[in-house]
Amino acid sequence: MSTDLAEQPFKFDDVFMQYYPCIYNFIRWLIQDEDCAQDLAQETFLRAFVNLGTRSEHNLSPWLHTIARNLCHDYWRKNKRRGGRELLLQDAFECEDESSKPLAAIENKETAKQIYKILNLLKSEQRTALLLREIEGLSYDDAARVMGISVSAYTSLLNRARNKFIKLIMTPYTKINKGLFTPKEYTVLYRWFGIDAWPEDPEQEIVHKAKHYFDNSALSFDEFRNSLYPFHLDQAILNRVLNKDPQIIGDFGSGTGQFTLKAASSVNLEKTYAFDISPKMVDFSQQRFKREGLRHIQCLPADLNSIPLESETLDIGYCLVVLHHLYDPGKAIKEMTRTLKPGGQLIIGDFGSHNYNLFTKNNKDLWSGFSPDQMTKWFNEAGLENIDIREEKDCIFKSTTQAGELVKIPLLMSSGIKRA
Template sequence: MAACKERCEMVNFCRSAHGAKKTIDNNLLFQNLYELNYPKIFQFLYLKTNHDWAAAEDLTQETFTKAYQHLNRVTYNCNIKNWLFSIASNTLRDHWRRSNNLHQEPLDVNTINLRTTEGLPCDDLIESELRHKFRYIFNTLPPNYRRALCLHECESYSYAQAADIMKMSLTTYTSLINRARIKLKEIVIAHLFSIDNDQLSKSECASISKLISSWMSGHQLCDDVSEPIKHNMRDYFDDHAEQYNKSVCYDYHDLIDDHILGKYPLNQKHLVADFGMGTGIFTANLSRYVQKAHGYDFSERMCAIARDNFRRDDINNVECKNKDFLMLGKDSPQYDYAYCITVLHHLPYPQEAVNKMAATLKRGGCLVISDLHKHKCAEMVEERKDLWYGFTKEQFIKYLTNAGLKNVWAEVHPKLFQAYQTKSGKIAKIATIIGGGEK
């Protein structure tokens, strides 16, 4: 009787909220929807609001109110459960927008699947310590890191939805959550070493590091998110191509180009590639030493300016390819040497990019990449729409090794720097990192 009374009250509430009377059939339909799905919707919202009973009740009522208002959309072949959960998710998203707080609730450690490596004598220790310490570790992150991780990992919002809630661009959110994951991994490993320092061997510590890395690497952008990032990046470079071509520091390029081109012997028989050529500054220098160079860039405007620059300088052995080199297949040209200059920090998946470039090499061919060394200049990252704050030597070595290259090397050059003036007038000098390997 109580349940029946509750259903009737809900129908009357929705009817008054909607301001219009529904037919008897719709009322009966709604009563059945409410009876069958209320517990599931409430439980979903209760978990999403971090066990806030009052908020979950309010949001559940709001969800069914909206459902009642749109009963005319329900058809016999409609997946009603999915429809209701979609309404609940949108209602929750609106709730967080309205609240506009940091939403810093800790992760529910019991819902996290922490995998361990079989065969280690410390398996049980790792599992228990991670679960025991994870709540504390997570809450040591900066508030914006916790916010970014909670929205996507705990509440299952897409990158685009989370960026909207945090009132930032998709590119900025992607960069933020990537940094948050890296920081979280570093803290977890540090705490594990501290906790187990007297009990674990070096090999076990290495296994723990591998465990955390594999867990964190599982959280990657899905295709439907990486595509918008590519489109945004393409639009940015199309819009700033002329500015980039005029303001680029040729002294810096002369220094870095000489350093890069001297790494491996080039000759007039070689076919080479410049992945992410921009307006062709490095490609032009490269063309002097080889038979033919292919310059790739997915920005149509960048390619157009590069072609103009090559014609102006009477360079005839460069072929501009307005393509995303990440889309190259098995039928792509095979190169003696491949270069990638200051591109990786724009890409969602640096490892995937290095793998793709390495795959285009002939046997015995060489890949050289350069980029910004690890830095903390947030202003530059935001202004230039970067995804990464540069890279360390260890990261370069890992990327190149994982791509199957041998004789891998990486160098940091503080004197080869890019200068950026902050809003406060300070000059940030970002060092250059260069690395390479042979196939």
């Protein structure tokens, strides 16, 4: 063999720079050991260097993958194992032709991370079959050659691997109400829980998340509220009240009590109830009402799926910017409606439907707002009538992304009367 690289059909260093990232990551996913993957990748190119002059450029990729896979088999035989620790995702897709690799083209790193968790649950040969086709982008012929099997055998193996992959990725989906979520909420749940840590009871886990978030936010929540909420939001809600002489009202998800204070002071009330999932929010609001001398307000910690109040108690129920935190908003609306007297009014203000992930990334918002159709459906199912649901274009929630983009979300105002 000539050692003059100039006589080779193409330079070894060019081949190394072009293919090393792919080969390294291919080995890394197969053997699940980063240090050994580096050694085996280097061994792959050492063996390739010896025979590089005999290869044509068009079949370099399957040839290199075949060498790498054979080295992995030697590694497994020597170590008598096929497992390993979970690997990091970074730099997993550094191949030269991203457009031909469906899984590699995923831009959302959170989604990609979940996909690779699933890949690690597959049998070794199934994972290899998927990696070669879906990530490395090899043809059926080349992938079969790498695995040392016929094209028909590879096709059969790939189909089994795909079916198993789909079954695994859909496993969490069997634990939730399939008709409840849009794809946006389903994506958020995957981001929160992942594939390998999906809770048996997602609803209770989300209640726990909300309680934890608002307990930690109690002291700073007023500042956050004042920066995000429209300045005239509270008055816009109060303007929707039909009963001008209510006796008993309730604020569901009262937070630090800013809105509760205004609602309780607007008319001469007999009793006001303030419910919140966070005990620290409840304590904060109690101190606020005490300072204001409002003794008729009773603050209670409560999950809106199980409100500690007798049926047919309230003349008016308010729920302001709360539903998007809940697992099942329709269920909560039914429970709030239960507490209304016949003819009582439920008024809900929340985000209109949007496509920003600014709030869901912080593990506090499950829903990216709501559409009028969604709210109308839930109000009807709760037994409400005279339903009035509309986006208030002059009442806008505003925030800013880390990139400096201004976020604007309209208020969705919903009102309904409990059937007599």
